[in-house]
Amino acid sequence: MVQHPGVDKVSFTGSTEVGRHVGQVAGERIAHVSLELGGKNPSIVFPDAIEDDDLIANLLLSSRVHRQGQSCTAGSRLFLHRDIYDEVLARLVETLGSQVVGNPLDEATDIGAIINEKQFASVTGFVEDGIDTDGIDVALDGSARVFDDKTGYYMAPTVFAGADNQWRLSREEIFGPVVVVIPWSDENEVIEMANDSNYGLAAYVWTHDLDRALKTAHALEAGWVQINQGGGQLPGQSYGGYKQSGIGREASLEGMIAGFTQTKQINVKLRNN
Incomplete structure (x- = not known):
């Protein structure tokens, strides 16, 4: 064609x-x-964002784990400010660890199946590579959960913490329920890390300071930036990416x-x- x-x-x-x-x-x-x-989208959380009771729920939306991470706009690179790093990471891991994985036709299910065996093998390979690499902190090991359901390829969320932006896990699109958490302290530093990618599809900014939010959004090399939300695109909004x-x-x-x-x-x- x-x-x-x-x-x-x-x-x-x-x-x-x-x-x-x-x-x-x-x-x-x-x-x-x-x-x-594709995308390897940054999700930048400023310290004041922790005041929002719905922060963790919105982070889950932006990471698209309810699509098993199979979304080109998934906020799979989570940049947490060091002042709130431990608290937000702990809450995120607790919430992700309690997600129900199983048949998507069951209303109790939070996370369904990976699309096919080939993609399941690819995601599993990334997770195994991260677990086997020295210096990588596995905050939540989804591969440790065994599923007896043979009707699909199921995988629980995995969280790699204390990440480096140069890791393979931080650079390549995994397209599965895998989140890489990267600490930061300086605003210029986190924008530089966020833009240090071959991709530039989506990005997420979390702060109640509107000036800071808009300044960060304009500095990010991404075609679609959401502030304090992680939901889907509204009809009529422009959609597309920078770079690759x-x-x-x-x-x-x-x-x-x-x-x-x-x-x-x-x-x-x-x-x-």
């Missing part, structure tokens, strides 16, 4: 690896293309005009009568 001359525009949503190939093939015939690809998270925008008027229409200039000179 990407190669077919009858296809004027290709819009692809998926992994960065496949998106890169789609872009290369489309480029051979100069076809228009938009790509919505994609090309173009979707789900908005500007995206439809720029991405799915052509501009034509027509100049007419009338004969003098």
Whole structure:
């Protein structure tokens, strides 16, 4: 389809690896293309955010563990300020550790199955790599929970704490219920770490200081930034990423005009009568 001359525009949503190939093939015939690809999204928590009783619930929404972490906008890199690091981490681990994993058709279930065996093996590989690496603190080991249900590939949440932004776990998109927690002290430092990524799809900022929130949001290299919330995208909002998270925008008027229409200039000179 990407190669077919009858296809004027290709819009692809998926992994960065496949998106890169789609872009290369489309480029051979100069076809228009938009790509919505992967993410390794930062979630930055300032000290005053701990005043919000719903902080942990919102962090769960932003990390998308209820989709088993299978979301390109998952806030899988959690940057906690050192002043609140221990308290928020403990609350997060306690909440994630109590999540019910099982059949998604059961209303009691919080976390369902990984999409297929291949993805399950990939996520498991990341978790095993983190557990086996010296210096990595496994705050919550989801792989230690054994599931007897043979109807799918189930995995409980895993949390790696005290992380370094240069770890493989911090750099690559895992696409599973895995959160990497990174401590920080300086605002410039955390923005630099957040932007130190090949991706730039989404980002999350948690603070009740609006000036600080907007300053941080503008400094982040991400196409979609949420402040004090971790829910889904609203209809009509622009959606798309920086860097290897994609090309173009979707789900908005500007995206439809720029991405799915052509501009034509027509100049007419009338004969003098």
